[in-house]
Amino acid sequence: MSTATETIEGFVSKEYKYGFFTEVETESAPPGLNEEIIQLISTKKNEPDFLLEWRLKAYHHWLTMREPNWAKVKYPPVDYQKIIYYSAPKRKGTGPASLEEVDPKLLETYEKLGIPLKERERLAGVAVDAVFDSVSVGTTFKEQLAAKGIIFCSFTDAVQEHPELVKKYLGTVVPYTDNFYAALNSAVFSDGSFCYIPKGVRCPMELSTYFRINAANTGQFERTLIIADEGSYVSYLEGCTAPMRDENQLHAAVVELLALDRAEIKYSTVQNWYPGDENGRGGIYNFVTKRGMAKGAHSKISWTQVETGSAITWKYPSVVLQGDNSVGEFYSVALTNNYQQADTGTKMVHVGRNSRSTIVSKGISAGHGQNSYRGLVKILKGASNARNFSQCDSLLLGNKCGAHTFPYIEVKNTSSKVEHEATTSKIGEDQIFYCNQRGLSTQDAVNMIVNGYCKEVFKQLPMEFAVEAQKLLGVSLEGSVG
Amino acid sequence: MIATQPTREMKVTDPYFKHFERFEKTRSTDGPGWLFPMRKAGLMRFAETGFPTLRDEDWRYTNVAPLASLPFKPVFDSASGFPEARSIRPWPLAQSIGCRLVFVNGCLSPDLSLIPDRNGGVKIKNLKAALREDPDFLHAHFSRYAGNGDNSFAALNTAFFQDGAFIHAPAGSGLTEPILLVFLSTATDGGNTSHPRNLIIAEKGSRLAVFECYYSVNDAVYFTNAVTEVVVGDAARLEHGKFQDESSAAFHMASMHAHLADRCDFRSHSVATGARLSRNNIRIKLDGEGSDCILNGLYLTKGDQLCDHHMIVEHAKPHCNSHEYFNGILDGRSRGVFHGRIFVRPEAQKTDAKQTNKNLLLSDDAAANTKPQLEIYADDVKCTHGATVGQLNDESIFYLRARGIPLETARRMLIHAFAGEIIERIQCESVRNELDRLIWERLEQNPQVAAK
Numbered sequence: 001m002s003t004a005t006e007t008i009e010g011f012v013s014k015e016y017k018y019g020f021f022t023e024v025e026t027e028s029a030p031p032g033l034n035e036e037i038i039q040l041i042s043t044k045k046n047e048p049d050f051l052l053e054w055r056l057k058a059y060h061h062w063l064t065m066r067e068p069n070w071a072k073v074k075y076p077p078v079d080y081q082k083i084i085y086y087s088a089p090k091r092k093g094t095g096p097a098s099l100e101e102v103d104p105k106l107l108e109t110y111e112k113l114g115i116p117l118k119e120r121e122r123l124a125g126v127a128v129d130a131v132f133d134s135v136s137v138g139t140t141f142k143e144q145l146a147a148k149g150i151i152f153c154s155f156t157d158a159v160q161e162h163p164e165l166v167k168k169y170l171g172t173v174v175p176y177t178d179n180f181y182a183a184l185n186s187a188v189f190s191d192g193s194f195c196y197i198p199k200g201v202r203c204p205m206e207l208s209t210y211f212r213i214n215a216a217n218t219g220q221f222e223r224t225l226i227i228a229d230e231g232s233y234v235s236y237l238e239g240c241t242a243p244m245r246d247e248n249q250l251h252a253a254v255v256e257l258l259a260l261d262r263a264e265i266k267y268s269t270v271q272n273w274y275p276g277d278e279n280g281r282g283g284i285y286n287f288v289t290k291r292g293m294a295k296g297a298h299s300k301i302s303w304t305q306v307e308t309g310s311a312i313t314w315k316y317p318s319v320v321l322q323g324d325n326s327v328g329e330f331y332s333v334a335l336t337n338n339y340q341q342a343d344t345g346t347k348m349v350h351v352g353r354n355s356r357s358t359i360v361s362k363g364i365s366a367g368h369g370q371n372s373y374r375g376l377v378k379i380l381k382g383a384s385n386a387r388n389f390s391q392c393d394s395l396l397l398g399n400k401c402g403a404h405t406f407p408y409i410e411v412k413n414t415s416s417k418v419e420h421e422a423t424t425s426k427i428g429e430d431q432i433f434y435c436n437q438r439g440l441s442t443q444d445a446v447n448m449i450v451n452g453y454c455k456e457v458f459k460q461l462p463m464e465f466a467v468e469a470q471k472l473l474g475v476s477l478e479g480s481v482g
Numbered sequence: 483m484i485a486t487q488p489t490r491e492m493k494v495t496d497p498y499f500k501h502f503e504r505f506e507k508t509r510s511t512d513g514p515g516w517l518f519p520m521r522k523a524g525l526m527r528f529a530e531t532g533f534p535t536l537r538d539e540d541w542r543y544t545n546v547a548p549l550a551s552l553p554f555k556p557v558f559d560s561a562s563g564f565p566e567a568r569s570i571r572p573w574p575l576a577q578s579i580g581c582r583l584v585f586v587n588g589c590l591s592p593d594l595s596l597i598p599d600r601n602g603g604v605k606i607k608n609l610k611a612a613l614r615e616d617p618d619f620l621h622a623h624f625s626r627y628a629g630n631g632d633n634s635f636a637a638l639n640t641a642f643f644q645d646g647a648f649i650h651a652p653a654g655s656g657l658t659e660p661i662l663l664v665f666l667s668t669a670t671d672g673g674n675t676s677h678p679r680n681l682i683i684a685e686k687g688s689r690l691a692v693f694e695c696y697y698s699v700n701d702a703v704y705f706t707n708a709v710t711e712v713v714v715g716d717a718a719r720l721e722h723g724k725f726q727d728e729s730s731a732a733f734h735m736a737s738m739h740a741h742l743a744d745r746c747d748f749r750s751h752s753v754a755t756g757a758r759l760s761r762n763n764i765r766i767k768l769d770g771e772g773s774d775c776i777l778n779g780l781y782l783t784k785g786d787q788l789c790d791h792h793m794i795v796e797h798a799k800p801h802c803n804s805h806e807y808f809n810g811i812l813d814g815r816s817r818g819v820f821h822g823r824i825f826v827r828p829e830a831q832k833t834d835a836k837q838t839n840k841n842l843l844l845s846d847d848a849a850a851n852t853k854p855q856l857e858i859y860a861d862d863v864k865c866t867h868g869a870t871v872g873q874l875n876d877e878s879i880f881y882l883r884a885r886g887i888p889l890e891t892a893r894r895m896l897i898h899a900f901a902g903e904i905i906e907r908i909q910c911e912s913v914r915n916e917l918d919r920l921i922w923e924r925l926e927q928n929p930q931v932a933a934k
Contacts (some may be wrong), residue, residue, distance in 0.1 A: 028777075070539055379871075381846070396861035399828060405856040410543075411871040412841040418872065424858050425866040 001029055016274055022109045022214050026133070028087035031079055031217065035059065038187055041086050045190075048163050051170075058176035058186030065180045071343040072372045072404055073312050075248070075285065085188045087215040088135040093263040106130075107136050129154055129193045129209045131222055136191045141205065151196040155223055165196060169227055173256035173293045173320075175435055181252040181314075182289040185221045188458055189254065192222035197232035197263070206462055207366035208237035211253075213273070213284065219250040226256070228263035230296065235266040237465055240309070242274040246282045248311060250300030253288045261296030261323070266304070266427065268461050269317075273309035280339025280368070283311025290317035291347075294326035294355075303346065304328035306469040311340060316374065318347035321355035321383075328357040331457040334367025335473060336401070345375035345406075350383035351414070359390040362454050364473075365401035372404040379416045384429050386416035394424040395453055397446070447474045497554050498528065502641060505556070513610075514617035520625055522641030524631045531634040540633075543819040543851040544761055544790045549733045552705060553673035556642050570664035573697050574726065574920050576661060578912040582662035583608060587669065588644045588676030589861040594664075603655035604690065605648070609679055612648035620648075623683060627711045627739040633763055635735040639709040645824045646708075649692060656689035659908045660721075667732070669704035669852070680710040684718040684746075691721040691910045694754070698729040703758075705733045712740035712748075716770065719747040721909055725917065728756035730785065737763040742802075744770035751908055752779040753917060754789050755924060761790040768795070769828075779808040780904040783816035783848075784925055790819035797830035797860075806837040809904050811897065813846035813930050823855040824865055831860050837867035842874065842900055844930040897931050898922060 029037050038059055042052040110130055127141035129152065134347060136154030145152050151162060159166050162207045176186035193209040213220050228234055233263040242249065251273065257265050267290075276283025286309075290302035303317040319328030326414075348357040363371040373392045394403035427449050435445030449471055453459070458466045493898050502525050506518075533550040534541040541572055576582065581601065584594035590608040597606050605612075613620055628636045638919050647663045665678050684690045684780060705726060734757040742748055752762055780788040795804045809816035820839045841850035854867040874896050882892035901921050908914040925931050 026910075101745075254893060394856070394858070396858070399831075399861045401861070402857070402859040403856060405854075405867070407852075407869070409841065409852045409869055409871060410849065411841070412849040414873050415847070416848050416872065418870065420854065420867075420869045422854070422856060422867050424856055424863060426861045426863075 003465070016244050018241035018272065019053070019274060020112065020272050021243040022105060024089045024105050024214070025089050026089050026215055028084050028215060028218065031082050033083070033085060033188065035209065036087055041188060041190060043046050044086065045159065045248075047159055050167055051159060054171065054176070055187050055206050056058045057335055058183050061177055062180070062187055065183055065245060067180050070344045071314050071374070072370065072406075073314060073341040073343050075312055078250060078285065080184070082217070083132060084215070084218040085221070085408045087218040087230040089132055089134045089137065099418055106132055110210065127152055127205055127207050131191055131193070131209060131211045131405065133213060133215050133218055133220065136193070148201055148204065149198040150201060150203055151194065153194055155189075155194050155225070157384070162194075162196070165227070165366035166194070166263060169256070169258060171257055174289050179289060181287040182254050183255045185223060185252050185289070189221045189223040192224045192253070194224070194428040195226040195236065197228045197234045199229045203234040206235050206237055208239065211238070211240035213242035213249060213251065216245060217247070217249070219252065219470045222253050224253070224255040226265060226267070228260065228265050229256045230261045230263060233264045236268070237462060238267070238269045239271050239272070242284055244274050244277070244282065248283055248285055250285050250287070255290040257292035257298060257301055257386050257434045259292065259294050259299035259301050262295060263297045264300040265292065266302045267317070268465055269291070269305040270465055270472065271305065271307045271313070272472060275309045275340050276311040276338065280311070283340070284309065286313045286315060288315040289335035290315065292317070292319045292328070294319055294321050294323055294328060297323040297352070298321050298324070298325045300327040300329075301439040302331075302460070304331045304457065306332070306457070306461070306472070307334040307344060308472050309330070310342075313344050315344045316347055319357065320349045320351065321357060322351045323355070324352040326352050327355070330359045330361070331460045332359075332361045333364070333454045333457045333469070333473070334361070334371055336366070336371045338367040338369065341370045341372055343372045345373045346386060347376040348378070350386040350388070353382065353384045354386070355383055356387045359388070359392070361392040362457055363392070363394040363403055364397065364450060365394070365403045367395040368400050370402045370404070372406060374406040376408040376410070377418055377420070379411045379418060381412045383413050384415045386413065388418045390420040392422040393419070394422070395450065396424065396426045404446075498525070498638070501554060501556055502777040503665045504848045505642065513613045514621065514637075516617070516621050517613065518853040521641045524637040526733070527637035528634045528641060530639070532644040534634065540792060541822070543817070544759070544788060546759070549705060549759065552703065552733070553677060555673040556675050556677070556833065573664060573695065574727070575693065575913060575916050576664065578916055579660055579662040579693075581659050582664060583647050584664040584666065585645060585678060586666045587674065588665070588678050590645050590850060601655045603652055605650040606621045606661060607648050609646045609648045609681060610644070611620070620681070623711070624681060624715055625711070626738070627741050628709050628737060629711070632776045633737065636709050636737045636763070639679060639707050639737075643679035643709070646681070647692065648680070649682045651684045651688035651690050652719075653686040654688060657691070658689075659894045660691035660693055660913055663692065665694065665696045665706065665708070667698040667704050667706065667728070668700065669698070669702040670700050672703040673705070674702065675705040675707060678706070678708040678786055682710065682720070682722070683713045684720045684872070685715040687717045688715065689719045693723040693725065693910075693913055695725045696728050696734065696764065698732060701729045701731050703731045703733075704729070706735070708736040710736070710738045711913045713740065714740065714742045714746040714748050716744045717746060718743075723751040723908065723913060724753070725761060726754040726756055727753070729762070730756060730758060730787065732757045734760040736761070737765070739765045740767070742766065742768050742770060742775060745772040746770065747774050749776045749778065749907070749909065752791065753921070753927050754779070754781040756787060761792065764791065764793040766793075766795045766804065768804065769798045772801045773801070773803075776907065777804070777806040778904055778907045780901055780921070781810045781818055782901070782921070783810070783818060784813040784928065785816060786814070787816040788819065792821045792823075794823045795835065797824070797833045797835065800829065800831045800833070802830065803834045804836070807904060807907070808839045809900055810839075810850060811844065811925070812840045812841060813844040813848060813928060815845070815847040817848070818850045820852040820854070820869070822853070822867070823857060824867070826858045826860050826863055828859040831862045833860065834863065835863070835865045839869045840900070841871040842897065843871065863912070881933060895932055897925060899927065919923060
């Protein structure tokens with residue numbers, strides 16, 4: 001198997017493509033978490049009083065909580081007093097930054113990541129909010145969107161410009177009492193994206209946020225809030241990367257989606273945080289709370305995620321199907337290679353009548369990776385004729401990895417119908433042989449088969465992302481065949 | 483929060499300590515020397531873990547608080563209850579099966595038991611006698627499989643058990659007739675607790691069929707806490723069944739731990755219709771190559787009943803098959819809970835494991851909670867699971883109606899067939915026929931089955 005050895009060597013020497021570090025002058029808070037730090041973050045952002053009060057309430061609640069330990073992931077305890085909770089590149093001047101004022105070094109960083117923010121090179125049809133460590137450095141196409149009445153800006157700007165909307169909706173989907181990481185995020189969140197689509201507006205372009213962790217020893221705590229008013233539609237993308245470091249960094253985000261009557265939100269994630277090296281050193285701890293509230297009748301929320309990065313993923317994008325005839329969807333590809341661990345899945349809570357949900361989860365484990373699907377389907381008593389279909393497949397590449405499925409099904413209504421199916425398998429030798437025979441290398445054959453296996457999910461992604469996701473999967477798998 | 487929890491649990495387990503002290507004084511001379519330290523370890527384990535709460539992942543749908551608040555009255559007096567037991571109606575299965583051990587409140591009743599002279603070399607006796615006669619042989623097996631780590635109820639059983647069945651089929655022996663184990667409760671006041679303890683050993687190449695039945699005389703709030711350990715040797719064939727038809731006010735906790743060697747064939751059936759709250763912990767370890775294991779279960783619940791099946795099938799060696807089929811028919815405000823986990827170790831390549839749980843809800847207030855799980859560390863395996871919850875399939879009803887069958891009959895046919903597909907897997911003919919008849923009657927008693 002000389003070809004296999006070559007690919008393994010190629011993989012080892014191949015570095016995580018986004019693992020560079022940008023030298024920028026930053027200002028950061030001292031490490032540790034206490035009321036002063038929270039006050040500092042709040043002052044830095046010139047926040048209204050209600051927000052500071054909310055943060056402090058969340059902080060006090062967090063102090064009473066314990067870290068969840070039910071997930072099938074293992075990691076040394078996180079010292080929350082050693083983390084820097086606020087770090088931002090130094091800004092010239094004050095107030096919301098326009099892109100012209102942004103440090104050219106930051107623009108270069110984003111260009112290197114393939115996300116040009118400059119006017120003439122912008123990705124056509126995609127508006128980007130770029131978040132660097134704790135702050136947003138710029139948002140593109142703001143004016144064009146504003147013309148349609150769409151608000152798309154960083155969370156900080158939203159707090160300044162639309163405090164009434166923030167106050168009305170913040171924490172309505174994920175209250176600060178929700179879980180340990182959501183409480184932590186609520187206390188210290190620094191930035192993120194805010195998006196409001198007015199009644200009847202179909203957002204003309206993809207909205208996206210690109211998250212970048214840069215500074216060492218910091219945690220990233222962003223918060224995204226998307227509100228789709230009656231009859232509106234929005235498609236939202238999220239991407240993320242971080243430098244390669246030997247120590248672990250914490251990322252605890254909260255995403256809240258709210259869809260009113262007949263509104264539709266499509267949320268796609270390509271998560272590519274630094275996964276750690278081949279010995280499992282370093283990498284991001286990705287502890288994220290994402291939830292959508294399909295509040296209105298006929299509303300629809302769809303999550304699509306491609307999880308290839310992070311040392312540990314703890315993430316359950318959920319939908320509360322409150323409106324009658326509402327629809328929830330979850331499509332996921334989660335890949336764990338080397339020593340990565342993922343415990344991910346979804347929650348579908350059916351409250352409204354005739355609500356429907358679909359879950360398609362594809363897990364791939366290679367190397368020493370441990371991949372778990374954990375999902376809850378809950379049909380409440382009033383959810384007559386609710387319908388759920390879940391399909392969870394796992395693919396094992398190699399004999400040192402693990403694939404696990406932990407579905408929870410709770411049904412309290414007779415007229416509803418819930419189905420769950422799961423399979424675990426590996427790539428057959430006959431399939432590889434068939435491809436080899438036709439001149440494909442084993443690595444190419446595996447890539448092809450894996451991409452075919454994930455196709456059902458990839459086709460849910462917007463075009464540009466689907467291509468990126470396919471490439472990413474190819475890179476992440478390299479060296480796993482031998 | 484951290485400081486208060488242990489003290490609260492201590493209070494709950496305190497009475498158990500007092501009983502154990504009394505028990506220690508009177509009973510410590512009973513049985514071989516190795517037994518008492520084992521009992522003590524069981525009690526310590528129980529005291530340490532206490533009763534599970536809804537916060538325990540394995541108990542998140544089953545609340546044992548009403549059981550924990552029950553006064554604990556272990557039955558030590560072996561003769562009590564025998565007179566009443568004699569006067570009761572004939573139990574299901576008992577007429578058709580000639581070989582039986584009957585335990586009243588956890589103690590053997592020799593009058594009611596019947597052991598034929600010719601039993602193919604299989605030793606059938608009560609555990610108390612076996613502990614007296616053959617302590618060394620028992621030491622090698624007793625409590626080796628159930629352990630104390632897994633759940634506190636098994637540990638409690640180890641601490642307090644009085645008696646139970648001991649069935650030992652030596653290599654090559656076999657019995658075509660099934661062996662019936664009847665556990666009868668005559669409790670009248672709340673809190674009476676019995677701890678039946680069974681050990682079934684089928685050595686190399688032997689054949690056995692053992693069925694456990696749990697019945698009651700009165701509608702009292704009593705507690706049965708049973709543990710059965712099963713050892714299946716190379717190429718042995720064992721069919722094990724459990725029919726739980728306790729009083730509708732009773733609590734029933736049972737653990738079945740089976741250890742399977744090479745190329746054996748093991749089937750275990752669980753049919754549950756009784757008890758207010760019942761929990762079956764089923765733990766299977768496939769520790770040999772090429773074995774086949776079928777776990778088969780049916781639960782019918784109504785009123786306020788809760789029936790919980792909690793299974794872990796561990797594949798430790800390659801080339802084994804395990805199949806689980808569990809169907810539930812839920813009526814009233816009852817709840818059915820299913821937890822199945824297939825655990826495949828890295829060395830268990832070529833595993834073929836399957837798990838299905840189907841629930842039929844007959845009433846709007848019934849609920850089903852199901853957690854079919856896979857935990858897999860080997861790459862060359864075929865593992866699937868599926869779960870459904872719902873009402874009868876409209877298309878099936880339409881199919882039957884299109885053939886001139888009235889709606890009510892069609893519904894009845896489908897519900898009976900739903901139960902029948904489980905009963906059908908029982909190999910032992912006399913038991914299958916009897917249970918089939920019994921389940922049919924139970925379903926017919928339910929106005930829901932024919933109504934609408």
